[in-house]
Amino acid sequence: MIKISNTVKFLAVLILGSLAGIIGILLLVSRSDKETRRGIKQKGQEFMNKIRSAREPAAEPNLKKISNWGNYPQVQVKFHEFEDIETLRRLVDQSEQMIARGNGRCYGDSALAPQVISSLRYNKFLAFDRDKGIIRCQSGVLLSEILDVIVPQGWFLPVTPGTKLITVGGAIASDVHGKSQHKAGNFSDHLIDMEIMVGDGSIVRCSHTENTELFLTTCGGMGLTGVILNATMQLIPIETAYIRQESIKIHNFDHMMDIFEESEDWSYSLAWIDCLAQGQQLGRGYLMRGEHAKVDELATVKQRQNPLVPKKRLKLNVPFNFPSFTLNNYTITAFNTALYLKHPNDVVKSIVDYDTFFYPLDTVQNWNRIYGKRGFTQYQFILPKSVSREGMHRILNRIARSRRYVPFVAVLKLYRQQNGYLPFGIEGFSLALDFAIKPGLFEFLDELDQIVLEYGGRLYLTKDVRMNKTMFTQSYPNVERFINNVRDLDHGHKFKSFQSDRVGITQ
Amino acid sequence: MKDVLILGAASDIAKAVAYKFAGEGCNVVLAARNAARLTETATDIKIRHQVEATTAEFDALDFAGHAAFYEAIKPKPDVVVLVFGYLGDQKKAQIDFAEAEQIIDTNYTGAVSILNIVANEFERRRAGTIIGISSVAGDRGRGSNYIYGSAKAALTAYLSGLRNRLAKSNVQVITVKPGFVRTKMTQGLPLPGPVTAKPAQVADDVFKAYRKRTDQVYSLWMWRYLMLIIRNIPEPIFKKMSL
């Protein structure tokens, strides 16, 4: 109340003040001689012109400077939106060198091209069968919006990545996965069907059994087959919105692998490792595993009364880019060590709401700004199980020796083989490392690529911003088939991204 | 569960209002010309908010059809939000009366025609809320859009009279005066950022006014003070300004 009355007072003073000002100027003007009057008038006109020109529409209204989650690269693109099929078809007919874009949560340049077609306004739910748990929606719907609808009605996404702020289109195009990959596979494994607008403007439906070639090329196909329009998904039933979680302290890499194997029956598992630990301690960290909690497992009466509706949580924000010195070797080492030491020695069991378990990072909006305005990238690679230990050892050692390129967080996960023509998943371990971008980093990552290649591993495209053509074509086994399929669909390569050109798919 | 009837539901502001009320647990009827194009919107609202959402054919200029239109709405609404409007082309309206007529008839005559019917029914029931979207343009005539402005001024006056009449009958009448809003109506116009609202902000203001039973509200709030200044500029000065 007090605050409001203060604003009102402030405004009253402001208004009275400006009125007095206007009257004063008018009085002055009427009394002064012609010369001064002309002067004042000219100044006034200049001022008005300035205001007017600031209000002029830009010559090219669609031009926009954008970047994806890593804030690198930032590029000026023609940014288009659509709400209906006719508008989209016109865009597809008229544009060249375009790529669809969802919520820009990929890290690099997968969703960047000279022309960007945003799906964010194409975001309607089309049908929801709450008995069977089947939902159909347009591609611009966010996973967070789906969760808002389905969780209170007792359903959950079978696959969800570490952020819920991505679109259905983006989830399919990157064929995303989450903590359930080892059991539930990837996003596309739970698709019933989808529709795509391909390069000639026609709409094609595809699924695991219909137009399968298009389906397999589109899932994980990074938007290169066309614009995904809508999808039908099978959900999984839940009793509560909570997860029964166990967090286990891990002392070294062997221990880590054992616990992952031991946790294979758990629906969800993921580990964080201290990427700066060396020698005997390499691979230390902690592993989290979880199951959807049943009502009688809930911790409090409050939770049991309303098991599908957890309490709303506070949102934090990083309001601006941090200066680049914030994250340096010392702060990062301290942070990693603290995370490890802080964890109690045995298993910590708890009941947490699904946001806490799946999306801890989403509570801090714009956290990518802590890397400063030069941005960051995530180096996520996977190695076959049998060589994971050795390969990761070499990579982490190489990083430690560099002393210059220090990853901030490192996330480890066990995978199973994935479908599609550009599958990231193989039976093995993946490690994701976040690096602030600085001069020399990309050359350094080229060196790491050699190690990954040597062990038969590969990099995750949706996180990549710098992999070269050789690395890509040598590490992904079905590249040729993928490229042929894309070319058959879209002869002139209307759909392309900076990434697809760089890794040689569309160039 | 309240039932809300939205008139001119294809407008960007109207859609935002529909989602807002549905999000607060109200059923909505989306009434517009060519209502079939709103079927997907209605389905989306139903799934997102687990409320009823239907569409109805409505033309503000079909005065003769308004009684039958309102008769067919079942159940009878608790809230009617009038959003339709027509900015038109001022220059054209100065030389072509048909354009002036469409501006006046859409913003004013059509509103009177349908709201008379709604008001009588609400008065009989001694319940209900009527929300009319007028405009700051109605607060003072300006050279660049006074035909639209005068029609909105008439709507504002109509709503205030209606409020006065229905106060005795427990019927709430709310006048909403948006400033600049980024919508289809203003597409391509250079609008000054800080005082330009998104449709969702207007919808929030509308809902807040409904919940608090406010009589008149500007959206965004600073328009109240901007218009205070603009209304108080003396006419001899005002007439020389290019606005």
Ligand SMILES: Cc1cc2nc3c(=O)[nH]c(=O)nc-3n(C[C@H](O)[C@H](O)[C@H](O)COP(=O)(O)OP(=O)(O)OC[C@H]3O[C@@H](n4cnc5c(N)ncnc54)[C@H](O)[C@@H]3O)c2cc1C
């Ligand atoms: C904090 C964080 C955590 C993450 N965790 C994970 C994780 O655990 N597992 C995981 O797999 N990924 C993870 N990601 C990556 C993210 O899930 C993917 O990059 C996802 O594709 C982003 O979706 P988006 O809607 O933002 O799409 P964008 O980033 O805009 O686009 C990504 C790709 O999808 C294509 N695309 C988008 N929409 C369409 C469409 N309608 N039609 C055709 N193509 C389209 C684009 O062309 C581009 O190639 C994470 C990202 C962040 C920021």
Ligand SMILES: NC(=O)c1ccc[n+]([C@@H]2O[C@H](COP(=O)([O-])OP(=O)(O)OC[C@H]3O[C@@H](n4cnc5c(N)ncnc54)[C@H](OP(=O)(O)O)[C@@H]3O)[C@@H](O)[C@H]2O)c1
């Ligand atoms: N945008 C602003 O800056 C602004 C500022 C102040 C006030 N307003 C007012 O806000 C309201 C909504 O406008 P908006 O900005 O959302 O613009 P809008 O999208 O152009 O909405 C205007 C709507 O009115 C409908 N309409 C016009 N004639 C009609 C008729 N004869 N019968 C039925 N519907 C008719 C249009 O329907 P169709 O879709 O069928 O054409 C359209 O949906 C209007 O009353 C406007 O005057 C807007």
